[in-house]
Amino acid sequence: MNKMRVKCIKCKKEWQKDSSLSWGREDITSSLCDSCFRKTITPVIHRKQLYRGHLDCFDKPGNYCDEFQCNYRKWCSRAKEAA
Ligand SMILES: [Zn+2]
Structure with a gap:
């Protein structure tokens, strides 16, 4: 399983999530972390x-x-x- 970088648009926390697509090192998705x-x-x-x-x-x-x-x-x- 590939990993995708996700960054919270509010607190800038970063985490990874599983993805069926392959992502480059610089690819990052903006989202909201659980607490935000x-x-x-x-x-x-x-x-x-x-x-x-x-x-x-x-x-x-x-x-x-x-x-x-x-x-x-x-x-x-x-x-x-x-x-
Ligand atoms: Zn956050």
Whole structure:
């Protein structure tokens, strides 16, 4: 499996990911790392949660979630334990 260089457009962190294509040493793809992705997406999800009449609890500190109907449960760190 080939490796592809990926660089976070926000924090400039670099990592590699598997790729079926072959990439040169200077080839690099811009993306968002996991933590920057979460920081970017969290306010958007909060707005959607409020709009749907839920609490804007996504990824807030805590380890309990009873919003079983929430569309974002699968990405939420609060709901990880209670799958
Ligand atoms: Zn980042």
